Amino acid sequence: MDARSRRKFLGLCLGGLLAGAGGAVLYPLIRYLAPRRDGSARRTVTFPAAEVPEGAAKFFEYNGKTAVVIRQKNGALVALSAVCTHLGCVVQWQKEKEEFLCPCHAGRFSAAGQVLGGPPPKPLETIPVTAANGTITVG
Numbered sequence: 001m002d003a004r005s006r007r008k009f010l011g012l013c014l015g016g017l018l019a020g021a022g023g024a025v026l027y028p029l030i031r032y033l034a035p036r037r038d039g040s041a042r043r044t045v046t047f048p049a050a051e052v053p054e055g056a057a058k059f060f061e062y063n064g065k066t067a068v069v070i071r072q073k074n075g076a077l078v079a080l081s082a083v084c085t086h087l088g089c090v091v092q093w094q095k096e097k098e099e100f101l102c103p104c105h106a107g108r109f110s111a112a113g114q115v116l117g118g119p120p121p122k123p124l125e126t127i128p129v130t131a132a133n134g135t136i137t138v139g
């Protein structure tokens with residue numbers, strides 16, 4: 001193997017390593033920021049009311065996208081799409097502030113889904129929610 005072939009071979013190996021390392025870093029980041037689109041679409045979702053205590057949020061899959069139900073400090077239940085209306089990142093619940101924060105561009109939403117600040121053009125989509133006999137039903 002001459003010097004030129006060796007250099008070409010080493011260049012290919014290094015390129016492969018860099019492509020693998022880039023994929024290992026980018027894939028988890030994209031999965032974290034992008035809403036899920038798997039086959040878990042359901043028309044209604046139920047879970048025990050005890051899973052959503054006062055001030056808490058429960059994230060779940062609803063019709064193939066991430067949704068969230070929260071119980072406000074006044075006891076009211078709210079179910080919302082957790083997909084930001086700006087560019088589609090999944091919002092995070094800030095329990096202390098009782099608001100949602102979008103990690104992508106710092107969009108902020110109230111516990112009812114109304115825009116509080118940042119670039120989101122409209123509120124989070126609301127989803128029907130009921131509670132009866134210790135069970136929360138969304139959808």
Ligand code: FES
Pocket residue numbers: 084085086087088089102103104105106107118119120
């Ligand atoms: S995607 Fe949420 S603020 Fe931009």
